[in-house]
């Protein structure tokens with residue numbers, strides 16, 4: 432930072448209600464870390480905002496000083512866009528307050544909240560909105576990409592439940608947006624990622640859920656893998672929308688309900704939740720127990736908030752991660768053969784393959800009704816390369832890339848923007864699909880100079896090649 436910027440930073444500190452961190456501060460080291468440990472960046476400033484007015488100050492500071500700007504919600508994104516080198520990070524992690532209106536079935540929550548914060552507030556009233564499956568994920572990044580989880584077949588994507596938002600734009604203006612106020616921005620926020628401003632508040636519609644739900648795991652040995660996948664495909668096509676069943680293929684952890692002989696062995700796991708009356712759900716899940724010879728099961732009625740944390744221990748922050756992802760509109764036998772082949776080659780004990788099931792309410796809106804276009808996606812398959820030692824980087828990344836290539840012929844061609852890695856800028860258009868050009872026009876209106884570019888970036892329509900800022904890496908293709 433030059434002298435002028437240092438003097439301006441002092442000015443910023445004087446008006447800022449939150450905390451400004453620079454590299455010499457004790458809290459800086461932990462503040463610059465994010466979920467994916469392969470991302471190791473050193474911003475010049477971390478602006479830990481306490482209020483919307485802090486966000487305005489930080490945006491104005493970044494813009495007026497020509498600094499690269501990153502925005503951190505939950506810091507979970509695999510691509511690592513929540514943090515930059517040299518520039519400024521707007522860190523919302525202290526802005527987590529939630530206000531529930533139980534009668535109106537609405538919640539308003541700040542932009543730094545996690546999924547756990549949202550569930551805790553809404554479940555106190557027996558209400559919920561569809562969000563993701565790992566409770567430490569940020570509500571902001573998840574929503575801005577689309578958002579889906581266990582409740583989505585019944586209640587839609589997270590964005591389908593977004594009622595309004597408060598956004599600070601690149602001009603430092605606080606804008607309210609909904610279907611009737613600034614509708615172009617509202618359309619773009621629902622799937623256009625962090626391209627249009629910093630969202631300081633989200634308002635969601637809520638639904639009665641739980642507070643206890645029928646949920647749990649059914650585990651088969653991998654020798655049953657292909658048969659289980661084939662039966663799953665038939666089963667999920669007819670399952671009620673209240674029932675979500677996802678598939679995980681990995682080494683079985685030493686779960687107490689699994690006989691010791693299965694610990695550490697490859698397994699196929701059905702993870703399920705019934706988002707209705709548990710008694711009504713029981714008969715629907717019975718066929719899942721008859722797909723083959725069970726290794727074990729752990730199914731019961733438990734608090735929805737506990738179920739929402741089931742996968743947290745397997746997806747804790749701090750490991751090295753490289754993921755790849757495909758959308759599918761149907762699942763073919765040829766894909767199953769490749770899946771089984773690559774489960775056999777899993778490069779580390781933590782690596783896994785996930786099938787998330789969409790369908791139902793996620794497919795009903797028209798693809799152009801919001802920026803998220805993938806209403807044809809019935810399944811999202813993720814290959815989670817996950818490991819601890821940097822010496823394993825090359826091997827684990829290679830596994831994910833090879834698997835991605837081998838399975839591509841069976842995929843729909845679309846991809847969920849929130850699962851793109853840092854080296855996939857070539858897939859950004861596929862992620863926004865047919866909505867890209869309209870998004871670029873909205874981008875030109877709200878962020879003509881592309882201040883918000885640490886994301887799966889949408890170039891403002893008609894803009895010439897941008898000047899590269901300090902700390903910025905050219906997109907790799």
Ligand SMILES: Cc1cc2nc3c(=O)[nH]c(=O)nc-3n(C[C@H](O)[C@H](O)[C@H](O)COP(=O)(O)OP(=O)(O)OC[C@H]3O[C@@H](n4cnc5c(N)ncnc54)[C@H](O)[C@@H]3O)c2cc1C
Pocket residue numbers: 466501502503504505506507508509511512513523542543562563564565567568569570571572573574575576577578579580624625626628629630631746849850885886887
């Ligand atoms: C373990 C794991 C499990 C996951 N499971 C699911 C799942 O079940 N369903 C699902 O839909 N997704 C899932 N995801 C993907 C997840 O939705 C994305 O990683 C999402 O971007 C995380 O949001 P975040 O706020 O934590 O991330 P961050 O890294 O903080 O931000 C992600 C992007 O959004 C921008 N951003 C963050 N906050 C704001 C804000 N307030 N205003 C404007 N822009 C902002 C950032 O600049 C960045 O570009 C999962 C990810 C992980 C790592």
